[in-house]
Amino acid sequence: MERIYADRKYIIIGFFLLIGLVFLIRLFYIQILVDKYILSSNNNVLRYMTQYPARGLVFDRNGKLLVYNEAAYDLMVIPKQVKNPDTMALCALIGIDKQEFINRLQKASNFSPYRPSIFEAQITRENYGYLEEKLFLFQGFFVQSRTLRKYTYPIAAHTLGYIGEANPDLIARNSYYKSGDYVGISGIEKSYEDILRGKKGLKIRVYDVLNRDKGSFREGKYDTTSVAGTNLYSSLDADLQAYGELLMTNKKGSIVAIEPSTGEILCIVSSPAYDPNLLVGNIRKKNYTQLLLDTVYVPLFNRALMAMYPPGSTFKLVDALIGQQEGVLTPDTRYSCNGGFPIGNGKMVACHRHPSPLDLIGAIQTSCNGYFCRVFKSIIDNRIYASTRKAYESWRKAVMSFGFGKKLGIDIPGEANGNIPTPAYYDKYHGKDRWRSMSIISLAIGQGEIGITPIQLANMAAAISNKGWFYTPHIIRAIGKKDSLNQAFMQKHLLAVDQRYFDVVIEGMANVMTAGTGAAVKLDSITMCGKTGTAQNPHGKNHSIFIAFAPKDNPQIAISVVCENAGFGATWAAPIASLMIEKYLKKQVKRKEMEERMINGNLINGKLPESETGQGNILQD
């Protein structure tokens, strides 16, 4: 009888097969089409534990350790495992209040109740001692070791820089960085980040449903070990740097010293400075804010690289060199100077009293304004150029070959360009081609729109001492064991001035130290070459500037010193430069009286004797 219903077997078989098909489609969907589940699966069981490498160390040129790592500890919490903690005791241990404790636990809980979050970052070794004894009392808390950057000496903060946690922006940009990683933020910590940071390792651990560690994932097949960062050998001389910072106590300004034959930076002082250890670990944020808000000292501002000053009379050396190269000046050229250089309308660039007329050496020695205004005028008014503009462009190109008006490309971040005005700038100011040599005559004595950074000034001193070339200044002389220095630092840059024109200028600079504006700071045992400068400053007293190199015949150090609002170049910058040279070449300073006067001189909030207020190369009515 049920034979009548035999066809129903097809319906039943069809129904069974349909369900099977639905399952296959569903399987295909969740296993092949969507990735959600494999991701959740990994989230469930795998804990990616980063193995942080030790950051590379930094040594000075004599092998002294400048930057190293010290163990620090992050207090971690797994919110789900926290059970009846003695809140008050823990708060007391790490110095927070109860509300903060609740907030942090809530924050960690929001991230994940089952996974560790940082509860208190970077606990120092000393504080960790107390914590460690009590830690067993606090279920759900444990410590994870990290390293803290430490600085052996409280010097060179701007150069060495500091590290901090990678921000979300960087994490989005660079896949190497994950939340909680440290990255160099300034100084060589930043510029050599790739070398210092080493290579992070990864351990993948498997955790079961109760968050118990079940060992390595696939016997550690995918684990990688961390590789420590590479050490850096700096050209910095820690003693010289410390001495420079000491001399600059209570002064705004900078000292940059370079080894001319290599371009290696020996010291780079920016004052006021700060102790680099202030920007380390969990005190960094607080101290950074404090340093940032200090608008009087502006300690975070790296004057040596970022501050632009008119070079003042130090720029006359450039006039002398370019004038000779352009064929409008010879060592024997004499110009008379009767108290200055008239610039029309009864105005003149004033000059001080000195014998007249002078030859080139004499003009450098006495820093004659009138002489160099005439030299500059003859460069710009040179008939071989079709126009003032053409002549100016040629001059500008030559000036920029000294490394002015553009970044030198040193290995410390934050360098400023400086400024050598373009013809377009003068067009804007005076009208298209409506400017002549007399319109821009203040450039002759390093005033006006010209802006040069202390590192550029020191580089100029080095280039002159080398008689026409320089290596790009750099702070790192070797990376790791091998001498794999950036090729850019091994490339000679030639000035647009031939070697033969330097001798007379160097002679002039030597005379500055024996009988000229720098005579007061001469040192019998070392033949120094120098040039003073006094830069006008519309905001206050003149800046005291000095550049020098020594010894004359075998230059080992070229230096620039800038003291803001300190008056004549000869009063502050020259003695400091001289002391620095003595310190570097003789290892100890014998001129204790001068040294003491420099260290104790307070140019920020101390009162200066009236006689030391510079009133030098100013434009007078």
Place this chain on the structure above:
Amino acid sequence: MENYRKVRQDKGIFYRIDWILVAIYLGLILIGWVNIYAAVYDENHHNIVDLTQKYGKQMIFIIAALIIGLGTLIIDPKFFSQFAYFIYGFFLFLLILVIFSGREIAGSKGWFAIGGFGIQPAEFAKLGTCLALAKYLSTMDVDIRKIQNLFVASAIILFPALIVLLQHDTGSAIVFLALVIVLYRAGLTGIVPLAFLVLPMLGILALMIPKLILVGILALVVLGYYFFSDRKIRTILISIVLFFSSVGFVFSVNYSVNHILEPHQRNRIYVLLGQDTDLKGAGYNVNQSLIAIGSGKLFGKGFLQGTQTKYNFVPEQSTDFIFCTIGEERGFVGSAIVILLYMGLFVRILLLAERQRSRFGRFYGYGVASILFFHFAINIGMTLGLVPVIGIPLPFISYGGSSLWAFTLLLFIFIRQDSYRYELI
């Protein structure tokens, strides 16, 4: 006849056995054993025959099941049809007995403790019901289209189901409903199985959209039916009855889910409907199950490499959620092979059932296929998040003695019937 006997004796008990079914059966229990090993793998007990572990025990269960299977092939096939009611009665008796003297495991009071093992009479009651139903339907003059016969057939099915339900074993109780497929094949009007498909859908809608809107939709459907029909009095009456019974159903589903079902069952239903996304509460099992299977991708993570199952993220992984281990470690390919094996099993049983010369053999075959299919559909549907979490084993694969033995018995009685079919001329 003399000739026949001779041949039979020569070929022994394996004569005319359907080897395809036996091969699929062996394949599935082997897959089960290996995956139970993978699911509860413990490095300290890595020997698959370690008797202190579930995989060692499962090996014993399998050996016992094979003996049961062989034993079934020896028994005279007529025994099962002749003693069908007796067997049914015997298991009913055990089912009632277990309520009073049984042991409670996992919230259901349906276990006898014999030695170290638990025996679950409910698993065997399905077999008894299947036999009894086949016996009844194959009785002369029984026509399922007659209301009194339908009543008796329904009673045979529902009586044990009700007792199992009393033991709080909802899953096993639902499986009895699978036998409606047998009734359908016997001639029951198609409305009943259709209702089995439509009513759950209406029930789902009742829980997902507001009642009044649903009533409105139902009214439109019934009105539409009326306007496109012949508009006779009978049609009007059918329409009205249909409408009111649907509305009644909607309200009763809503009421029973929210007021009669136990909280964990209610949650399971809402989780499935996507109305409850508490992944740490009721939705946890399904979510972890999906993660385990979904993370298997095409070829799986490899033997013993399934992290979700190995580290206990998936609950009940050797029993109800054994398919997760297969999905995670063997991927889509392995999962598909298992599903295709089941499809082969079901279709083979149905085709063999159709070639039976005895009505008993045919109905029994349909019963076997239906019960196995329901277990398969609910179990895998549950791990794939398509069916509410109902704890019933995956035939031949899940860990457990009772279910393996009951399923073996169920299948081998049919194989025995099939091998004997030529002697029934």
